Amino acid sequence: MDEHRQGVSELMPAPTPMSVSIDEAVGRVLAKDVCARFPIPSFDNSAVDGFAVRHDEVAGASSVRPAELTVHAIAPAGTDIRLGDLPPRSAVQIMTGAPLPPALDTVIPVEWTTGFVAGPGQQVQITAHPDYGANIRRRGEDLRAGALALRAGDVLHPARTAVLAALGATSVSVYRPLRVAVMSTGTELTEPSKQLHHGQIYESNGVMLSAAIRAAGASAERLPFVSDDIRLFRDALAEYSQSVDLIVTTGGISAGTHEVVKSALTQEEVSFMQVAIKPGKPQGIGHYRGTPIVCFPGNPVSAYTSFEVFLRPQLRRVMGYRATARQVVRACLGSAIPKRGQADQYRLGIYEDGVADPVSTGASHSIRALGAANCLIVLPVGLEGAEGDVVEVWLLDGPH
Secondary structure (H helix, E strand, O other): OHHHHHHHHHHOOOOOEEEEEHHHOOOOEEOOOEEOOOOEOOOOEEOOOEEEEOHHHOOOOOOOOOEEEEEEEEEOOOOOOOOOOOOOOEEEEEOOOOEOOOOOOEEEEHHHEEOOOOOOOOEEEEOOOOOOOOOEEOOOOOEOOOOEEEOOOOEOOHHHHHHHHHOOOOEEEEEOOOEEEEEEEOOOEEOOOOOOOOOOEEOOHHHHHHHHHHHOOOEEEEOOOEOOOHHHHHHHHHHHHHHOOEEEEEOOOOOOOOOHHHHHHOOOEEEEEEOOEEOOOEEEEEEEOOEEEEEEOOOHHHHHHHHHHHHHHHHHHHOOOOOOOOEEEEEEEOOOOOOOOOOEEEEEEEEEOOEEEEOOOOOOOOHHHHHHOOEEEEEOOOOOOOOOOEEEEEEOOOOO
């Protein structure tokens, strides 16, 4: 297991930063830290709609004995009002986000006032006394100039693009998603749009693996599947291999006589081996004409398990994600899992309230198990797998 994981890791290309506009950045991973070039906010401003005042002129104000002030000016958001010396007992009507006039030190919410109609020269009664400096957003209180705003490795969800925009960024350095081509093989495969004849099955592995690759953050192109014909398989690989970062195949690598992938790639820089894992023992890794290639078995549970165990963490690593692994919890086995030879077992299961139950007998072809499962139950060599045993569980429906 460890040797094969290392082999897949060494196969992967180096992470590649690229610059994209912030409108295209959602879902991408930051390649560099983002620091504030200036303080946020960049000026003292009002946190509410109300009246900017001198605190000492409203101290002690109440509904019984309101403080009466004269409105000297109006300060909407987005304006920079320059005031001279304000007469005593003056106020400035101010809107949320408007710069605080330099001579004033406190903002009274409009809800704490009465009597004001509109416009300069009008009187306003303050009916409550605030703390000194109340309702003011101070310069740099959110982010100081030079402060870290976003870290390399952060995934840019929509809220984080607001941070970039507020800092004046128009573009950002992110890791380029890997481009992955996915190809299924098998004479028995047919398209869902066609009539299903005896002995045929609808192709599902390519759909599943392409979706899993996209969910991991990469770009996936599902190639037309090919029959068990070496020439057709080689022609298809040759057409697409130079335009992608990685090729993933499924099927055709077991010990039978019609293993097209194994037969076609034996003369290439591709190694095939048996790995101590159930399901998913047959595996292949290497390069096809310089492009990395990973070969998974054809049974759907085997293909999916192989992706989760060997490829998904490496895809996320080279695209800059800090969280490369699935969320892991400890759980009690709800029912026994029979031991099967000297191999680690990864069984599809259902996890709920600290209990994990396998959803099948471990059949590597079970579509039902794929549809029902929300976790992988890890049963390493040496663990009995008895009901009640505490096991490691990978949550498949989690955020990673």
